[in-house]
Amino acid sequence: QVQLVESGGGLVQPGGSLRLSCAASGSISIYAMGWYRQAPGKQRELVARITNSGSTNYAASVKGRFTISRDNAKNTVYLQMNSLKPEDTAVYYCKQDRLTRAYWGQGTQVTVSS
16 A cells, blocks of 8 residues: 655745655655645535656646646655646645556645635
8 A cells, every 4th residue: 555645735826836846665666646626515526637657737727837747766646737727726735547447645725816
C-alpha cells in the first residue's frame, strides 16, 4: 500500500501562482500519476495527468496555465499553477493509478481570492 501526501496549497490572489507537491511513500516510476480537484457542491474532476513515460494531458480549463511534472528519484509529482482564477478554488488531490486499484492522497486546499 502506498501513501500519498499533498502539500503546497493555500490562499492566493487571482493571477498568482502556487506549486503543489505529492510525495509518495514508495516508488512512483512505473505508475501514472494525476491531480484532481473538487470544489464545494461539485464532482471531483481531472486537472492533469502524467504517465510513467512522461506524457501529459490537461483539463481544458487549466491548459496553458498549469504544468504537471514528476521526479521519480524523489517519488514526487508536482503541479505548477500559474494565472490562478477564483474558479480554481478547490481541494486538490493526488492520485496514483495501478493495475488493480488507485490510491488517493488526503487533499490540499487551494483558495483563490482577493
